[in-house]
Amino acid sequence: MLCQAKDADSLGERDGYKIVECEACQLRQVANLPDDAALDRYYANWHMNDKYARQARKKVWRWLGKLIRARLRLGTGRFLDVGCNAGFACEAARHLGFAATGIEVSSDTISAARRIFPNCSFAQQSVQDHAKSGALYDLVLCSEVIEHLNEVHGFLDALGQLVRPGGLLILTTPDGDAYPEAAGFVAWKDANPPQHLVWFRRKHLLEQMGQRGFTLAWQQKTRKPSLRLVFRKSGQTKAANQ
Numbered sequence: 446m447l448c449q450a451k452d453a454d455s456l457g458e459r460d461g462y463k464i465v466e467c468e469a470c471q472l473r474q475v476a477n478l479p480d481d482a483a484l485d486r487y488y489a490n491w492h493m494n495d496k497y498a499r500q501a502r503k504k505v506w507r508w509l510g511k512l513i514r515a516r517l518r519l520g521t522g523r524f525l526d527v528g529c530n531a532g533f534a535c536e537a538a539r540h541l542g543f544a545a546t547g548i549e550v551s552s553d554t555i556s557a558a559r560r561i562f563p564n565c566s567f568a569q570q571s572v573q574d575h576a577k578s579g580a581l582y583d584l585v586l587c588s589e590v591i592e593h594l595n596e597v598h599g600f601l602d603a604l605g606q607l608v609r610p611g612g613l614l615i616l617t618t619p620d621g622d623a624y625p626e627a628a629g630f631v632a633w634k635d636a637n638p639p640q641h642l643v644w645f646r647r648k649h650l651l652e653q654m655g656q657r658g659f660t661l662a663w664q665q666k667t668r669k670p671s672l673r674l675v676f677r678k679s680g681q682t683k684a685a686n687q
């Protein structure tokens with residue numbers, strides 16, 4: 446767990462999962478986290494359908510809009526999407542001039558991504574294994590992934606290692622500040638374990654990425670209850686494509 450939350454207030458229970466809030470830092474998380482095997486079983490039943498693939502053009506278009514500012518700041522270079530789904534953001538990054546790579550743990554999803562977007566490169570790999578390769582990227586995206594994890598620290602370490610000094614990391618997750626009241630939180634549509642297991646507030650991500658050498662560059666505004674933070678990694682600016 447991100448926070449050991451020894452003094453945690455119970456917010457209630459949903460589908461057998463206890464949701465608690467740390468008294469010290471107000472992080473909300475599932476106390477009885479499912480283990481890896483339980484999560485594997487849960488996500489094994491998820492299959493991408495044809496309708497999803499048909500929406501590809503629209504999804505790529507949306508990602509173009511979300512990535513354009515990073516493109517203007519960085520120029521082109523190497524792009525990585527961690528938890529890339531069917532590769533929509535990768536394809537958008539490729540259109541913006543990046544060499545685009547996506548990683549994803551589901552083999553079904555990776556097969557679909559390769560089929561739909563043959564000009565991007567995809568690997569069925571965890572972020573930890575990918576970081577071990579020593580690869581560095583100018584721009585790393587991790588969208589709507591961290592709230593699904595039963596272990597966040599090692600994941601964020603690996604994510605941080607993959608960004609070159611001076612590079613950017615776009616991190617998005619449901620906004621834990623969007624539902625401030627403790628009462629009724631467990632009924633919120635985004636409070637849905639075992640899909641979502643932790644609800645970060647802005648301050649938590651600033652602190653976590655700060656410890657890993659990142660500062661907030663900007664925040665993408667959205668009408669949705671979603672946090673979209675863009676971090677810059679400290680250190681000298683040196684393009685990753687060499």
Ligand SMILES: [Zn+2]
Nearest residue numbers: 448467469470
């Ligand atoms: Zn705490």
